[in-house]
Amino acid sequence: MNHRHAFLAILVFMVTAMTDAAFGETLYVSAKSAQLRSGKTSLDPVVASLKIGETLEVVKRDDRWVQVKTAKGVTGWIYSGNVSESKPAGGDNELAALGKGFRRTEASGVTASAGARGLDKASESYANRVGITQQHRDAVDRMTANKIPDEDIQTFLKAGRLGEYAE
Amino acid sequence: MLNRSSRGLFVVGLVLLATAGLTGCAEIQKAAEGAARSSGNERLAKTIHGGGTLIGGLLPIGYEEEQTIGQAIALQVVARYGGVYDQPDLTRYVNLVGRSVALTCDRADIEYRFAILNHDSINAFAAPAGYIFVTRGLLKTIKNEAELAAVLGHEIGHVTQKHILDVIQRSKQIAGVAEAGLAYANKNPDAFKNVIDGAVKKLLDEGLDQGKELESDRVGVIFASRVGYDPTAYETFLDRLRTLKGDDRAFFKTHPDFSNRLSTVRSTISEQKLKTTGILLADRFTRSSNGAL
Numbered sequence: 001m002n003h004r005h006a007f008l009a010i011l012v013f014m015v016t017a018m019t020d021a022a023f024g025e026t027l028y029v030s031a032k033s034a035q036l037r038s039g040k041t042s043l044d045p046v047v048a049s050l051k052i053g054e055t056l057e058v059v060k061r062d063d064r065w066v067q068v069k070t071a072k073g074v075t076g077w078i079y080s081g082n083v084s085e086s087k088p089a090g091g092d093n094e095l096a097a098l099g100k101g102f103r104r105t106e107a108s109g110v111t112a113s114a115g116a117r118g119l120d121k122a123s124e125s126y127a128n129r130v131g132i133t134q135q136h137r138d139a140v141d142r143m144t145a146n147k148i149p150d151e152d153i154q155t156f157l158k159a160g161r162l163g164e165y166a167e
Numbered sequence: 168m169l170n171r172s173s174r175g176l177f178v179v180g181l182v183l184l185a186t187a188g189l190t191g192c193a194e195i196q197k198a199a200e201g202a203a204r205s206s207g208n209e210r211l212a213k214t215i216h217g218g219g220t221l222i223g224g225l226l227p228i229g230y231e232e233e234q235t236i237g238q239a240i241a242l243q244v245v246a247r248y249g250g251v252y253d254q255p256d257l258t259r260y261v262n263l264v265g266r267s268v269a270l271t272c273d274r275a276d277i278e279y280r281f282a283i284l285n286h287d288s289i290n291a292f293a294a295p296a297g298y299i300f301v302t303r304g305l306l307k308t309i310k311n312e313a314e315l316a317a318v319l320g321h322e323i324g325h326v327t328q329k330h331i332l333d334v335i336q337r338s339k340q341i342a343g344v345a346e347a348g349l350a351y352a353n354k355n356p357d358a359f360k361n362v363i364d365g366a367v368k369k370l371l372d373e374g375l376d377q378g379k380e381l382e383s384d385r386v387g388v389i390f391a392s393r394v395g396y397d398p399t400a401y402e403t404f405l406d407r408l409r410t411l412k413g414d415d416r417a418f419f420k421t422h423p424d425f426s427n428r429l430s431t432v433r434s435t436i437s438e439q440k441l442k443t444t445g446i447l448l449a450d451r452f453t454r455s456s457n458g459a460l
Contacts, residue, residue, distance in 0.1 A: 081393040
């Protein structure tokens with residue numbers, strides 16, 4: 001009986017080690033946005049659009065592609081460059097957010113939205129103090145406001161056969 | 168019997184416990200400060216107030232503050248390097264390459280913006296919150312898109328690893344200016360100016376520590392490789408820069424010895440098993456920069 005159990009355990013171990021399966025492994029979407037496809041090429045239909053930080057369970061790995069299952073139960077293939085083993089840190093990590101909480105008591109309205117069009121109030125004040133010209137302020141303002149749609153980046157990657165569009 | 172101070176601490180502790188599960192840090196601090204004050208312990212209230220500010224100053228800089236700092240530093244970079252090069256098509260191309268690399272970097276959820284500085288020197292800079300600059304002179308030394316991707320990957324690495332923020336954080340602690348915290352920017356423009364001036368000096372004049380530059384080389388080549396660019400392109404580029412040594416003192420003053428950099432890149436490619444894809448995209452780079460440099 002004991003020998004039989006030991007034999008079965010070794011058999012299970014060997015089968016697991018020999019297959020590509022990576023049951024139980026968790027990955028995170030590390031790209032800003034990513035597509036889950038029905039097959040492992042960029043030509044296969046998209047079965048789900050994923051957002052950064054989403055948790056995925058690994059089903060199988062195959063070269064540059066990983067077959068995964070989403071939290072909603074959708075299974076598909078994702079380009080390996082779009083996933084990571086650690087959860088993306090994000091704009092703020094927990095400690096930074098804590099620091100912001102402590103500082104907030106006396107910081108109301110201090111930092112405006114640098115992500116929006118226009119220079120931040122503090123930056124504008126700094127520019128006044130150090131004598132930055134209007135031309136240079138406009139340049140940084142334009143740089144801040146400069147947006148490129150994700151579709152354009154995908155088209156660019158596709159044309160260069162980069163990322164998931166590689167052959 | 169509890170003495171006055173202990174009683175104060177006890178009350179403050181109760182308030183903290185009651186508030187902790189429901190509110191944020193600032194509210195907890197405020198509640199504790201109020202409790203200490205209403206129990207008649209003004210000294211304890213002041214200690215809590217100062218402690219909170221101190222902790223806030225010592226904790227990492229948040230993204231909102233990072234954006235403010237990044238933008239102010241960007242203003243200085245543009246001013247010191249002759250302004251931005253007015254070539255919309257080339258700027259868009261640099262942004263497409265940079266954003267493609269940033270798409271799968273280790274901090275992909277923030278905005279990255281790229282601009283070309285109208286300057287002949289060979290250099291590149293990264294300010295916090297994703298403000299990234301390359302000089303016209305640097306672009307002239309680049310031969311293909313894979314090299315550009317690696318250079319931008321290196322700069323993105325400074326942002327993902329928060330190198331400038333680390334410099335600011337350390338300088339704040341050494342100078343004991345936690346009280347001045349960056350969030351005081353509008354109320355205390357002198358303190359903010361000092362912080363930015365110090366960071367600009369480090370970035371443009373002194374250069375970051377060797378360790379930070381090498382770390383950016385390592386993560387930069389990984390980021391570019393994730394998109395599919397051939398990682399050996401960065402080796403070729405660094406080797407080319409080594410032969411230019413002496414022509415551009417500013418760049419070589421602010422970047423570590425090239426043999427260190429090359430060996431870091433080579434060991435990263437080998438240890439991380441980065442694929443030699445052969446994707447250089449020299450034609451697309453030439454087409455995009457043709458006549459613009």
